Amino acid sequence: MRYTKWLTRTAILLALTLVVQALGFPLYVTGPLVNMMLLLATILVGLESGLLIGALTPWIALLRGILPPPLAVxxxxxxxxxxxxxxxYHFLAKKNKYLGIGLAALSKYGVLASAxxxxxxxxxxIATVMQIPQLLTALAGGLLALSIVRAINLSDIIKEN
Structure with a gap:
């Protein structure tokens, strides 16, 4: 039963993330929303959910034509x-959520900019898009995720049984 709940929630968040990508909004809309979804999966479902969605979405985006072929590399x-x-984020959030977002965003930016x-x-x-915009969209996505989690916690939408 526990695995079914995890799988269902992960599948829903993966589907929502793919919808966000498929809508074709500009980077400064899509980027924060995708980063938000990755953290929401991590916070609300668990580390494995965030990791799975983070690993699958680029491949699915390429296969569906959402990610342009020059970005395949x-x-x-x-x-x-x-x-x-x-x-x-997962490991630093226990100490400080904002520090977690900041250092996680810098790390993501560092990997993409170095590449x-x-x-x-x-x-x-494409090189330009893979640099500072990635830092900004990760920071924005992290803050959006925290806002949504706060709203969920205040509203008691998710109750564990």
Missing amino acids: MIPFIIIGNLLWVLI VNFLVNVPPK
């Missing part, structure tokens, strides 16, 4: 960035 780095985003600067050859426009 970035998928391993996007996955690493997502996993660091989730892991670092486009030193490891992969992508068009300049």
Whole structure:
């Protein structure tokens, strides 16, 4: 029963994340929302849920045509960035949620910016998108996630049985 609840919640959050990607909003809308979903999965369902969604979404986005083909070379780095985003937040949030968001965002940014600067050859426009915008969208997504969790906690929407 416990696994069924975890699987159901993870599947719903994965589906919602894919819908956000499929809507085709600009980076400054989609980025914070995807980062928010990764943290919501981690906070509300568990670390494994956030990690799974963070690893699957880039591949699914590529297969569905949401992620442009020139970004395919970035998928391993996007996955690493997502996993660091989730892991670092998860472990630091116990001490300080805002520190967790800040350091997780810096880590994600560091992976993606290093990849486009030193490891992969992508068009300049894509290289730019994989740098400072990633830091900003992660920070915004983290703050959105905390706001939603606070609202959920205040409203008692999710009650464990």
